[in-house]
Amino acid sequence: MTTYTDPPKESFRLSMLLYDTRYRSMTIQIIALMGFMLLAAWLINNTIQNLAALGKPIQFGFFTDAAGYDINQHLLEYDNQDTHLRASFIGLINTLIVAAMGCVTATIIGVMVGVLRLSRNWLVAKIMTVYVEMFRNIPVLLWIVLSMAILIESLPMPSAFRGEDPAATMKIFDSVALTNRGFYVPEPLFSRSLGDIHLFGQSSLRMDVSLDFLAFLIVLGLSIFAARKVTARAEAIQNATGVRPTTWYINLGIIVIPTMILLIALGFHLGYPELKGFNFSGGIYMRNSLIALWLALSLYTAAFIAEIVRGGILAISHGQTEAAAALGLRQGRIMRLVVLPQALRVIVPPLISQYLNLTKNSSLAIAVGYFDITGTLGGVTMNQTGREMECMLFLMLIYLIISLLISGVMNLYNNRVKLVER
Amino acid sequence: MSEHSFVRTEMLPEQAPPATSIGVIGWMRENLFSGWLNSTLTVLSILFIYYVLSGVIPWTFQSVWNAGSLTECREIMNATWGDTHHACWAVIKDRWLQLLYGFYPPYPAYPSATVSTPPPEGWLPSYFRPNLALILLFVALAPVLFGRVPRQLLVVTAAYPFLMPWLLWGGTLWVPVMTAVGFALLFGIAKYGQSTLGALGSIIAAAVVALVWWLFLSGPVAGLFADIIPIRLPVVESRAFGGFMLSILIGVVAIGISLPIGIVLALGRQSDLMIVKTLCVGFIEFIRGVPLITLLFVASVLLNYFMPPGTNFDIIMRVMIMVTLFASAYMAEVIRGGLAALPKGQYEGADSLGLNYWQAQRLIIMPQALKISIPGIVSTFIGVFKDTTLVSIIGLLDPIGLSQSIRANQEWNGIYWELFAFIALLFFICCFGMSRYSMWLERKLQTGHR
Numbered sequence: 001m002t003t004y005t006d007p008p009k010e011s012f013r014l015s016m017l018l019y020d021t022r023y024r025s026m027t028i029q030i031i032a033l034m035g036f037m038l039l040a041a042w043l044i045n046n047t048i049q050n051l052a053a054l055g056k057p058i059q060f061g062f063f064t065d066a067a068g069y070d071i072n073q074h075l076l077e078y079d080n081q082d083t084h085l086r087a088s089f090i091g092l093i094n095t096l097i098v099a100a101m102g103c104v105t106a107t108i109i110g111v112m113v114g115v116l117r118l119s120r121n122w123l124v125a126k127i128m129t130v131y132v133e134m135f136r137n138i139p140v141l142l143w144i145v146l147s148m149a150i151l152i153e154s155l156p157m158p159s160a161f162r163g164e165d166p167a168a169t170m171k172i173f174d175s176v177a178l179t180n181r182g183f184y185v186p187e188p189l190f191s192r193s194l195g196d197i198h199l200f201g202q203s204s205l206r207m208d209v210s211l212d213f214l215a216f217l218i219v220l221g222l223s224i225f226a227a228r229k230v231t232a233r234a235e236a237i238q239n240a241t242g243v244r245p246t247t248w249y250i251n252l253g254i255i256v257i258p259t260m261i262l263l264i265a266l267g268f269h270l271g272y273p274e275l276k277g278f279n280f281s282g283g284i285y286m287r288n289s290l291i292a293l294w295l296a297l298s299l300y301t302a303a304f305i306a307e308i309v310r311g312g313i314l315a316i317s318h319g320q321t322e323a324a325a326a327l328g329l330r331q332g333r334i335m336r337l338v339v340l341p342q343a344l345r346v347i348v349p350p351l352i353s354q355y356l357n358l359t360k361n362s363s364l365a366i367a368v369g370y371f372d373i374t375g376t377l378g379g380v381t382m383n384q385t386g387r388e389m390e391c392m393l394f395l396m397l398i399y400l401i402i403s404l405l406i407s408g409v410m411n412l413y414n415n416r417v418k419l420v421e422r
Numbered sequence: 423m424s425e426h427s428f429v430r431t432e433m434l435p436e437q438a439p440p441a442t443s444i445g446v447i448g449w450m451r452e453n454l455f456s457g458w459l460n461s462t463l464t465v466l467s468i469l470f471i472y473y474v475l476s477g478v479i480p481w482t483f484q485s486v487w488n489a490g491s492l493t494e495c496r497e498i499m500n501a502t503w504g505d506t507h508h509a510c511w512a513v514i515k516d517r518w519l520q521l522l523y524g525f526y527p528p529y530p531a532y533p534s535a536t537v538s539t540p541p542p543e544g545w546l547p548s549y550f551r552p553n554l555a556l557i558l559l560f561v562a563l564a565p566v567l568f569g570r571v572p573r574q575l576l577v578v579t580a581a582y583p584f585l586m587p588w589l590l591w592g593g594t595l596w597v598p599v600m601t602a603v604g605f606a607l608l609f610g611i612a613k614y615g616q617s618t619l620g621a622l623g624s625i626i627a628a629a630v631v632a633l634v635w636w637l638f639l640s641g642p643v644a645g646l647f648a649d650i651i652p653i654r655l656p657v658v659e660s661r662a663f664g665g666f667m668l669s670i671l672i673g674v675v676a677i678g679i680s681l682p683i684g685i686v687l688a689l690g691r692q693s694d695l696m697i698v699k700t701l702c703v704g705f706i707e708f709i710r711g712v713p714l715i716t717l718l719f720v721a722s723v724l725l726n727y728f729m730p731p732g733t734n735f736d737i738i739m740r741v742m743i744m745v746t747l748f749a750s751a752y753m754a755e756v757i758r759g760g761l762a763a764l765p766k767g768q769y770e771g772a773d774s775l776g777l778n779y780w781q782a783q784r785l786i787i788m789p790q791a792l793k794i795s796i797p798g799i800v801s802t803f804i805g806v807f808k809d810t811t812l813v814s815i816i817g818l819l820d821p822i823g824l825s826q827s828i829r830a831n832q833e834w835n836g837i838y839w840e841l842f843a844f845i846a847l848l849f850f851i852c853c854f855g856m857s858r859y860s861m862w863l864e865r866k867l868q869t870g871h872r
Contacts, residue, residue, distance in 0.1 A: 149838035403711035
């Protein structure tokens with residue numbers, strides 16, 4: 001007969017912290033945490049000592065002092081008596097402008113190149129391969145500096161446009177002037193303008209928003225909304241009867257006519273740049289630093305986007321296309337209904353991380369003297385005030401927020417299109 | 423039965439395929455002129471290629487190699503061809519040493535000597551040092567990169583991290599040797615002390631002994647040896663470093679160190695240990711969220727604040743630290759992708775064999791995860807190497823920084839295509855080479871299943 005005794009009582013021994021897997025992970029984590037906190041404390045302590053020795057403890061008060069420097073390209077009004085905070089804000093807007101412009105053009109070029117690289121035409125595919133390899137394997141900073149050099153050295157001075165027989169002429173029906181100081185393009189003007197609204201009073205974040213522009217956006221948005229309703233109705237009719245009513249001209253009318261009426265009512269016209277004295281006035285002035293940065297970032301990022309698009313399209317197996325064709329779908333619909341939704345699931349996440357890269361690379365603006373957030377906050381403001389610690393903290397924080405916003409958008413999209421798997 | 427039969431009883435001899443579907447013509451019909459759209463594209467492409475080549479080829483090859491300034495170049499061009507649309511490679515001929523080595527002194531012991539005016543006792547310009555370091559780099563990498571190379575060369579690989587700084591910075595040979603002895607102590611005690619001290623005891627003992635060696639003993643011992651057997655190279659200051667040498671130096675250091683750190687970070691991020699995981703995620707997301715240029719600003723203006731008062735280590739070292747941290751975060755994400763792509767069965771299989779965590783990682787998980795992530799790892803390498811150009815913004819003289827100063831120079835003011843083409847070509851060769859190597863490696867390691 002066997003007797004069962006209780007299992008031996010466990011007593012906790014110190015060595016179990018290390019050799020018992022139940023406690024070991026806890027031990028490791030606590031040691032790691034302590035190590036990290038010691039390191040952090042050491043760094044912070046050093047920093048405080050060093051800053052105290054230099055007589056500049058961490059304070060953010062300098063942000064409200066007058067900046068005292070000019071920013072050569074600004075969308076919102078700014079002068080050198082504005083605060084450092086205002087200058088940083090203008091810089092942030094400039095970063096966002098060049099990032100947005102770059103993302104749009106990079107996507108357009110990238111998609112075109114990516115599709116053409118898959119072309120059955122051998123020559124076209126090879127040209128696109130050369131483009132992609134050339135831009136991917138050469139540093140973006142070199143492209144930026146080179147674009148700037150090309151713009152400065154090869155375009156005419158504004159004074160070359162003067163005189164009876166000028167050495168240079170404006171392009172596209174005398175509306176665009178390409179000079180070595182920058183590009184002058186026509187600006188939209190409204191003769192019966194609704195005026196501006198002033199947001200945020202006199203603070204550093206103040207901005208004027210044009211009501212004309214706002215009205216235009218609202219009307220356009222409403223029209224598109226209405227057009228989508230019409231399409232949805234056509235879809236319903238098709239589902240019920242099998243006959244799809246023709247809607248394209250209704251949609252076109254709904255989108256175009258109200259916006260045209262609005263533009264005419266507001267007295268829309270273009271303001272052309274004109275040569276006054278030694279320089280152009282009127283129109284929108286885009287400095288060559290902005291153009292160079294935009295061009296280089298777009299072309300560089302486009303090479304990466306092209307590879308992403310190509311990979312996405314190749315990832316869709318041929319069977320999908322054939323199955324769709326077997327169902328009797330036409331070429332355009334196969335693309336729209338079968339291939340694209342699946343390819344986009346592969347394409348969009350890396351595409352968004354390319355947008356993120358482009359935004360971060362826009363900080364190289366400092367190499368060509370475009371005043372983005374790195375040029376204002378991390379450049380002139382930091383050098384003038386000598387507040388390296390505060391400026392760098394603030395600068396990194398802003399970039400982190402931008403990155404987190406963009407990756408948040410990416411996660412939302414990923415969750416929306418995620419395949420529901422077993 | 424009719425006598426007429428219309429059924430052929432024997433096979434016709436095989437005919438050659440139509441001339442339009444084979445050979446060059448067939449290929450061209452297939453790939454270039456398969457329809458009106460395709461034909462239009464082909465014609466447009468040919469026109470485009472002609473346009474580009476007709477501009478680039480005469481510009482490149484009808485060029486001026488001997489001139490002292492851009493003005494002189496243009497005079498020669500005008501005299502020879504009647505226009506100035508030609509390359510002036512004289513700027514490369516004039517400055518190529520600078521573009522490759524920065525201001526690395528050719529004869530460190532004689533500050534006023536140059537390559538063209540060597541000092542009387544001049545033996546060989548010290549450029550042989552970076553050159554030798556580069557050649558040794560390839561020798562050290564060969565056994566790692568290619569399986570067919572004899573394994574004995576791994577000795578060079580192990581010695582390289584100590585040899586390279588000595589070659590570049592100079593000083594006595596005994597400092598790197600004594601540092602290496604510290605590592606030998608570390609590994610020796612950790613490996614052979616296990617029988618007497620236990621697994622944990624040996625690791626702790628190894629760390630303590632190595633630290634004591636590095637902090638207190640290696641310096642005096644190195645000094646002692648240096649007095650007895652003086653083997654030394656003339657010292658070169660960090661601030662003399664520049665040109666393509668600097669890019670390669672920062673790139674190689676960052677690439678070499680970021681891979682192990684990246685693996686550790688990726689494992690940390692994938693682990694079940696909550697605090698370790700949080701720390702790793704925080705680090706990775708912070709580094710990936712900010713542009714490299716802000717980290718370089720930190721290196722140039724802030725890093726000295728983080729150190730105890732009075733310490734001051736040189737800018738190239740600070741930049742290397744920041745670029746390495748930057749590369750590690752990206753590397754960690756790439757390797758994490760590889761880890762996540764492994765089927766769960768691999769982890770469970772390793773567990774069921776009774777392997778512990780590190781054995782499982784070393785023998786089962788990492789070899790597969792790293793293989794999956796080769797393309798990502800190499801494109802991170804390429805990215806880091808390209809990003810080393812950013813150091814020009816904080817004032818280091820890498821090729822781009824030098825190009826700016828050459829263009830600001832009175833003699834070469836206004837030149838840009840030639841300079842940038844040269845720099846771009848150097849970068850292109852390195853990056854393109856790396857990407858081709860990764861494709862080759864991927865094919866070699868392909869084991870059939872994806």
